[in-house]
Each structure stands twice: as C-alpha cells, then as structure tokens.
Amino acid sequence: MPHGPAEVGVGPWEGPWPEGEQYDAALLAEGDRRNVVDRYRYWTLEAIVADLDLRRHDFHVAIENWQHDFNIGTIVRSANAFLAREVHIVGNRRWNRRGAMVTDRYQHVVHHPDVPALAAHLREQPGGPVALWGIDNLPGSLPLETTDVPRRVCFLFGQEGPGLSGPAREACDATFSIAQFGSTRSINASAAAAIAMHAWVRAHADLSGVDAWRG
Numbered sequence: 001m002p003h004g005p006a007e008v009g010v011g012p013w014e015g016p017w018p019e020g021e022q023y024d025a026a027l028l029a030e031g032d033r034r035n036v037v038d039r040y041r042y043w044t045l046e047a048i049v050a051d052l053d054l055r056r057h058d059f060h061v062a063i064e065n066w067q068h069d070f071n072i073g074t075i076v077r078s079a080n081a082f083l084a085r086e087v088h089i090v091g092n093r094r095w096n097r098r099g100a101m102v103t104d105r106y107q108h109v110v111h112h113p114d115v116p117a118l119a120a121h122l123r124e125q126p127g128g129p130v131a132l133w134g135i136d137n138l139p140g141s142l143p144l145e146t147t148d149v150p151r152r153v154c155f156l157f158g159q160e161g162p163g164l165s166g167p168a169r170e171a172c173d174a175t176f177s178i179a180q181f182g183s184t185r186s187i188n189a190s191a192a193a194a195i196a197m198h199a200w201v202r203a204h205a206d207l208s209g210v211d212a213w214r215g
C-alpha cells in the first residue's frame, strides 16, 4: 500500500489504556478519526493546544475580512500546519470556517476591528514588538524572495479583488511581493499566505528535529 491506508485515523485503543491526563477516554474507547498528526492520537483538544503552545513559532498571520473572504479558512489551516503563534482577522468577525477543516480549534484566532488595532496588538506582544509586513504585489513592494524574513513578524494579506486596503498599506512597516511569471495579476491569497509562511519556515524553523512532521 504505497500511499498509506485509505481510512483516516485509528480505531479503539487495543490493550491496557495508556496513563496520562492528555488522553481522552472517549477517543480511546471509540477511536480517533481526527485529522491530527500521530503524536496527538487519542489526546484531548486541550492537551493538543497546550502542547502546541509550547512550540509555536514567532510568526503571526493576519487577513483583512471586509467581504467574508473565502480564503480565511485555508489560511488558518496553513497557519496551523506551519505553527503560527496567532492568526488575526481584521474587520468582520464572521468568516467561513469550511476551509479550516477544524484547525481553527487548535489556533489562537484573534479578531480586530481594524488594522490600527492589529498593529497595537503586535506592538504589545510579550518579548517585544512584532513587525507588520503587508504581503501584496503593489507598486513599490519589495521582493519577498530576496529579503531576509525577520523572526518576529506578522504577515498581513488582503482580499480577493481589492487586495490590501489603504489603511492596511499605511499601517505596514513595508509591503512585499511574490514574483509571478504568467499572465494573471495575482495568485490566490491563501496560496500567497502559504508561500510567505514557508519563507519564514525556511529561514527560522528547526527542520532537524522530530517536530517537523512529514507524514
């Protein structure tokens, strides 16, 4: 079976149950079909979040949400995969969770009424201020590919159509573009978010340890 089993997850625990507060009795009894890495099989949601909190990376992700952007869910999912410290939603509190595939439960998702509120939140972070980088291919944006990504940074993304709003552009320390070579004016915002997060991973993440999950 070169591509692994078709069924996701594991069945009921076989044999004597393991001891530890992290284990969820219902999952041990009935099986764990959640989309979580093997390390967290049979763990409670709270135990998983607590463990992730010990290892979260120093980057944040933010997206403007003035028109219920459908990309937010998939950005949250990538933020979980790459282990962002926080995900920030600027504007409307409501967003379509479908693309998140439940990963929002494992992330700290913070709402802000506007970009200045986000910027203030980032300035007050434990350990010192976090830089706010707008990611958009605007005139004057610097190339992300040839820029050193700081450890403490929040990547801010705009919406389909308008891109980063005027107030967002003003609040950012600078804006950065992802090089394109085809005919389309832009890529999807969640694709751009994954690229930016992975640029941070390539620069700063510990890729040598067991924490780097590769399936």
Ligand SMILES: C[S@@+](CC[C@H](N)C(=O)[O-])C[C@H]1O[C@@H](n2cnc3c(N)ncnc32)[C@H](O)[C@@H]1O
Pocket: 135, 136, 137, 138, 156, 157, 158, 159, 160, 161, 162, 163, 164, 176, 177, 178, 179, 180, 185, 186, 187, 188, 189, 190, 192
């Ligand atoms: C579909 S784009 C919209 C606007 C885009 N500036 C345009 O001219 O069409 C939505 C969001 O995706 C991100 N994005 C898309 N393509 C990008 C690129 N090449 N470089 C950086 N960000 C990009 C940005 O955050 C942008 O605000």
